[in-house]
Structure formats: C-alpha cells, structure tokens
Amino acid sequence: MxxxxxxxxxxxxxxxxxxxxxxxxxxxxxxxxxxxxxxxxxxxxxxxxxxxxxxxxxxxxxxxxxxxxxxxxxxxxxxxxxKEDLDLLPGVKDLIVDLHSNGMQLVLASSSAKVTIGRVFRRFDLYPYFTHIVSGEDFPKSKPHPAIFEKAAELSGSPKEECIVIEDSTNGIKAAKAADIFCIGYKSENAVLQELAEANMVISHFNELNFEKIKNII
Missing domain, CATH: 1.10.150 (DNA polymerase; domain 1)
Incomplete structure (x- = not known):
C-alpha cells in the first residue's frame, strides 16, 4: 500500500x-x-x-x-x-489537500533551488502539507540521476515500494525509474519535447487521481 x-x-x-x-x-x-x-x-x-x-x-x-x-x-x-497570473496547476491543490487529509505523507523533490522552492511554497501556502523538502542544489548530479528521489524516500521513512513519484519531465521520470520507485507521468499542456513513455502510468489532469486510487496503485 x-x-x-x-x-x-x-x-x-x-x-x-x-x-x-x-x-x-x-x-x-x-x-x-x-x-x-x-x-x-x-x-x-x-x-x-x-x-x-x-x-x-x-x-x-x-x-x-x-x-x-x-x-x-x-x-x-x-x-x-x-507575474501576477502565476498559479498552481489545475487540480493539484485539491489532490494535495485530499492526500494530506487522509494521512498520506507528501515529500517534495525538486531540482529547483531552495530559494525558488521557498518562494513558491510561501506564495501558495504549501508548507503545512509536506513533511520534507529536497532541493536539487544539494546534489552534485541532477535528474536523471536518482539521488534526489532516493533521498526523498529515505527521509520519508517508507520503503520504496510504498512510495510513488509524480513527474512531468523525461529526466525526472528516468530518475524515478533509476531509483526503482513507481512513477506517474503528468502530461502538462505546457511540457515541451518531454517523453513520458517510461512512466508506469500517465495522467493529463490531477482529477484522475485521489487518495483511494493512489493508496492501492501497486
């Protein structure tokens, strides 16, 4: 589970x-x-x-x-x-709230710098939902190297079999697969030249996911 x-x-x-x-x-x-x-x-x-x-x-x-x-x-x-019109992607805040309210642990693993992560998390009040935040600036190699996801799983305290990754980039999906973690590819309308075929499953909107679906995904 x-x-x-x-x-x-x-x-x-x-x-x-x-x-x-x-x-x-x-x-x-x-x-x-x-x-x-x-x-x-x-x-x-x-x-x-x-x-x-x-x-x-x-x-x-x-x-x-x-x-x-x-x-x-x-x-x-x-x-x-x-950029005043910057907003969260459609449906992702509802998914985050749904997962968090049902006791699912959420961890961020982003290649962005800590200062950029902080700007986003403060602007959209995301800190209460995540137990750990991992920044790519702490690792010598970026995705597709698996280090960032291996660290995220380690911090969660959960076995890798009980974790999933949600990614939108070719490099991110390759990193999740290299870390041996189930990966959901998000096909964003704004993604350019990203190949999601290596993901275990692909979604095009976050309303395709909820706590019950994710809990029993494997």
Missing amino acids: INTVIFDMDGVIVDTEPVHYFAYQQHFKHLGVDVPDEMYATFTGNSTKNVYQKLKEAFQLLDEVDGLVDYKRELFNNAFDQ
Whole structure:
C-alpha cells in the first residue's frame, strides 16, 4: 500500500517553466549565445547549476558557474514577483489537500533551488502539507540521476515500494525509474519535447487521481 507521494515542483505543482524560460532567454541574449529549443528541452529536470555547467562547456563561456547561476536567479526572481497570473496547476491543490487529509505523507523533490522552492511554497501556502523538502542544489548530479528521489524516500521513512513519484519531465521520470520507485507521468499542456513513455502510468489532469486510487496503485 502506498503511504508516501513524492512530488516534483516545476511543471507538476506550479508551472514556473515560462518564468524560467523568460529568465534563461534574457541571460542567453546577455551572454550572446544561441541555445536551440531542442537543447533547452534537455535541461528540464536539471538544477540551474548543472544547466550552466553544460552551457559553459558547450559555448566555452569564461564566466564562473556560480556567477552565471546568481545572475539567472536574479532575473527569475524579478520575473516571478512580477507575474501576477502565476498559479498552481489545475487540480493539484485539491489532490494535495485530499492526500494530506487522509494521512498520506507528501515529500517534495525538486531540482529547483531552495530559494525558488521557498518562494513558491510561501506564495501558495504549501508548507503545512509536506513533511520534507529536497532541493536539487544539494546534489552534485541532477535528474536523471536518482539521488534526489532516493533521498526523498529515505527521509520519508517508507520503503520504496510504498512510495510513488509524480513527474512531468523525461529526466525526472528516468530518475524515478533509476531509483526503482513507481512513477506517474503528468502530461502538462505546457511540457515541451518531454517523453513520458517510461512512466508506469500517465495522467493529463490531477482529477484522475485521489487518495483511494493512489493508496492501492501497486
């Protein structure tokens, strides 16, 4: 029986991808680099630090990675604060409340930095529902490496067989599978070039899930 649900954040709980995209594009222009959409799509699920490590290698950037990350984060934070129409994805808050009220443990495992997670959780009052928050900035390798989900399962205190992951990205699904955790792929309308075939099941709206369905999913 499932007793822990591990949520990704970007593209699953809240669609910050347009904000990230805007910030990245501003920064790419500033750096004078042309990043094709196909290459950008491979960054989904990666930490910002890992994205800039890849960009530094691909475009022989002279800037230090930490400085690049800080600059992009400032661009993102400014855009985030100005975007009044930013909202949770349809149905996800109802699912979170339903799972929490029925005693299901919820853990966040996001590639986002802690400061970004904090902005989202404060804006939408999500802290009361989650027992643990795991940020990708604490790991040397990003998804598809399984470390973040292995840590989330460890913190939950539940065996992996009693956990599931909800993900929207190819890299996230690969990470869940590598961690040997059942994975639900969320097919967001805003997901670009993401392949969900490796997920154990795929949904297109969170109203397809509830406590009873998840509890007995395996």
